Amino acid sequence: MKRRFLTLHVNAAITISRIASWWVRKLGMGDGAALPGRILLWLRPGAITELSRGLPAVLISGTNAKTTTTALAREALAGSFQVISNDTGANMESGLAYALTRCGGVCSGKALGIFEVDEAYLPLIGRQLETKIVALLNLSRDQLDRVSETRLTSAKWRAYFQANKDVKVVANCDDPLVVYAANGASNILWISAGINFFQDARSCPECGGEIHFTTSDWRCICGFERPLPDIEVFENEVEADGRRIKVDLALPGRCNVSNAAVALGICQVLGVDLASAVRRMSYVSEVAGRYRRLSVDGRTVRMLLSKNPAGWLEVLDIVRDDRSVVVAINAQVADGRDPSWLWDVPFEFLQGKEVVASGERAFDLSVRLHYAGVEHSVIKDPIDAVKSCVSSELSFVGNYTSFQELRKRIDSSQNPRLARLHRLGDRISL
């Protein structure tokens, strides 16, 4: 094990950010990565490059499923590498910087960074790390007030790959905007990971013409077309390296088999045995609080997170058999200030269930549900919404901040000391 020389200054910055992280978690102000990371970068602006020297990095980006795919890849690779990862979903520069404090300048030859990266930050972060592999999942509309529109993101990714030819790309060949970006690279492994939301992909990123989709293929008359996949998904099997491997996950839904396929693509590029990788992935039963079952007032609540139309299509599949669903929509900065995307979600699928519209933007959701013909009640407070349900088992679907808020409130409701600290944290946040 090689010990890298770090100045006291960096170590001091790391220590301060760690203390900040401890307090952020104690006060219920977050998962303790973003703010401490910001402090670290403030005290030591070059910390990302400095701390990641000698650490080969795998980056995972896209609009949806970054956190879950990163969790699956992390677990799959943990048998072969000393993995360093941002496991709380903090995926901008600050989150990355804080995750890197864990390597603390000690990187063995077997160390590997596996990071989820916000789609808008991919080129910026990619350049600061020793990036070896980038996995691209999908691109669709999300937080349009903050992230640029999808075509612009795709073009920025493409330019990054064109300028960094040694980066290997693992990419979803079913999403035209991902393919357009990945084509900037020269070494690409294509995964058929599926696409469920076509509205952002209908016009060709090469020529602006119309892309024709069939069930498993797409092409434009300009010649831009779906590449042949190296890894394909069949129900709950993945075909990779010329053989079929059964993927038996604890995580629900077809989308997670696709996410596992992308994680397997990363494993294949790194030369990791795929069968044992799949076995390890089956241990993942929750991801940063998502899919976890919590108990509230005698009810079992399955926690789901969904932030945009494409994500909702996956969630509607997961809650298909549920009798009760609480949907909580916020529109804070981290959610995107404009919830007009609710109109792109086919909420009609919730008809016949007990549905409660909740969150700060419950009224926007309520109008949408009316037009989707979904009977529902409106209770803005998410805990009260959960408690109003008749069923003893239900799913809670929140977008980013409403999900985090409920998690935190359930934690503090079960621990009075925690509740006091969280109230203090709320006051500081205000």
Next chain:
Amino acid sequence: MTEKIKVVSVLPDLLGTYGDSGNAIVASRRLALRGYEPELVTAVLGEAVPADGDFYLIGGGEDGPQAKAAQLLNADAALEAALDRGAALLAVCAGFQILGESFIGPDMNPTTGIGVFACKTHRFDGPRSVGELVTAPTPGIDGVPELTGYENHQGVTELLEGTIPLGMVLVGKGNNCGKRIDGAVSGKAIGTYMHGPVLARNPALCDYFLSLVVGKLEPLEDVRLERAHAKLYEERIKEAYKLR
């Protein structure tokens, strides 16, 4: 016999990035609830825009698809023919820009628009206009209270002499041309920077449009729906003023 009303969503796959499909959903449903028989036609890329529509809707989108939509609509006279015949039109954001006389294309050069509105759009050389937008409708937009929506654009839209705006800006930027106005009105055509979608946020504006198409409208009997609309409307107006 019920009256058939053709609602046409124009190129939603190019211009429909901001939940714009909601405008078509709301317009169709509010017709159906009043006993009309709405026919919702989505004229997607590769399909002709029908010339026999009663109410046309065009939404917002990105620069590339926006230019493509302008190119397609300039090559096809169906929309203009329908407007000449007396059809109504709602154009939002990028859709509003291309229906002016010119807008800025992805190559940053002025591009010829469809010319439904006498206005020109150029690119704002400052921060994007993002946030809640509230306007007081121009006199003549009968029975419509303050309008609320969400804007997200880089445009500066100058109205040419004689063109009237949709509203005076109370909160937000709108056309961002220095005159505190949003949108444009030309006959039965209305352009605006308001997403939301705007007809879901402002059912009164939706009903105003529908009355242009079918004549005087009865109030809706669906009390729960109208109550949901009212709650959303009041909340958004209140929040927008708080943010100001």
